[in-house]
Amino acid sequence: MRIEKKATLVSTTIAFLLVAFKLTVGIISGSVAVLASAIDSLLDTVVSLFNYFALHNSDKEPDENFNFGRRKLEPLAAVIEGTIISLSALFILYTAVSKMVQGSEIDHLDISIGVMIASLIITAGLVFFLNSVAKKTGNMVIQADALHYKTDLLSNGAVLLSLVVISFTEYTFIDPLLGIGISIYMIYSAFPLIKEGVLMLLDAALDPQSVAKINKVLNSQFDISSHHDLRTRQSGSEIYISVHIVFSISTSLYDAHMVGDRIELAFKNLFPENTVYSLIHLDPYDDSEEAHLD
Template identity: 65%
Template sequence: MRLEKKATVASSSVAALLVLLKLTVGILSGSIAVLASAIDSLLDLTVSMFNYFALHNAEKHPDEQFHFGRSKLEPLAAVIEGTIISFSALFILYEAISKIMHPAPMEYMGASIYVMVASFIITGFLVVFLNYVAKKTKNMVIRADALHYKTDIFSNGAVLFALVAIEYTGEQLIDPILGIAIAFYMIYSAVPIIKEGVLMLLDVALAKEDVQKIEAILKSEPEITAYHYLQTRESGSHIFISYHLVFNISISLYDAHLIADKIEAKIKALFDDKKVHILTHMDPYDDSEINEEEEEW
């Protein structure tokens, strides 16, 4: 099993355990903060299971139906995860406002505190593991999952602090106010995840720095007279690059092919942590202006 899949199995298992603990205590205690954390963990479980499905299918080889594979399932999963985080935040916000308008005393404070301590510690270990996997694999889905659970650490810590404060001060208003703060923080953390996923689904070009590195390689090759139509896009763990290389008209196809292979090897070395697909079009003369005129028509 790939390391990315092991990460999603681990996050799913942790989320399932936390859902059981938090939901039980949240319902019994009547705490909006604990209940909000339970709902967040339930959504974590759903997202982690979907991430496993996305990673499992994204690694499938191209076939007759999907000629370029299913790598876009990874950014799609990230968008769905960010959207779910946002909707869960809105629900928490609604519940918190409702409790401010209709206050109710909390019960089972001791059990709630113990559950949140356990949640804080377990989630902390999970985030360390997910960050390790994300750095090693450069996988967008795992990185989004790590960020998601990192927000859980802050929310779990905040809920724990609130419960202790309520236990010692008796001020019940702390609970819904904290719920509102958690909701806004969840939305804030979800926006970058959604943005990056949407841009990747729209075939956004590689970062300007990466494009400049590719151009530097093309410009440094003395055997080509020019290049044009450099296009790039990223799809999950895959990078797609295409360009036209202009050769001297007298060069043999064999020699031109060797030069093109050498250039491709240099470019792929820039992204050794990604699967790079390069399409090279070899021109005997610079036809960029002619093609531009045809595109305008």
């Protein structure tokens, strides 16, 4: 089993346990911050299960229905996860505002504080584990999962701090106020995740820095006349590069092919953490649109 799949199973199990603890204590105590954290953990469980499904199916070999595989499931999972985070944040915001308007008391603060301390420690360990997997694999789904639990870590810390302050001061308005702050931060964290996933689903080009590196490799090839029609995109952890390289008309097919192989290897070295697929067109003359116009 891939380490990415193991990571999603671990996160799903931990999220389920956190839901059980937080939801029970949140209902007993009436704390909107603890309930918000419980709802977020419940969504974590659903999202982690979906991430496992996405990783499992994205590994399948290309077939007659999906000639290029199913790697787009990874950015799709990231978009869905970001959307779920945003929707849960809106629900938390609504609950917090309602509590602030109506007012409420918080009971069993000692139990709530104990559960949040345990949640903080467990979530910190999970974030460390997911970050290490994300760095090793460069997988977008695991990066999204790590980001999600990182927001949980910060929100858990904030909830714990608010409960401690309330236990000493009895300023219960801090609880819904913190819920509002957590919801805003969750939306802010989810936006880049959704944006990156959507761009990948739309086959957006690689970032300008990566394209500049590719052009640098092409411009350094002394045995080609020019290049044109450079196109790039990314699907999950896979990068696709297409380009036309122009040779002298006297260059043999064998020599041109060897140059193409050399460029293909250079592209792979540019992105060692990704799987790179190169489509290099060997042109005996410049057949670009600009050349035809000239």
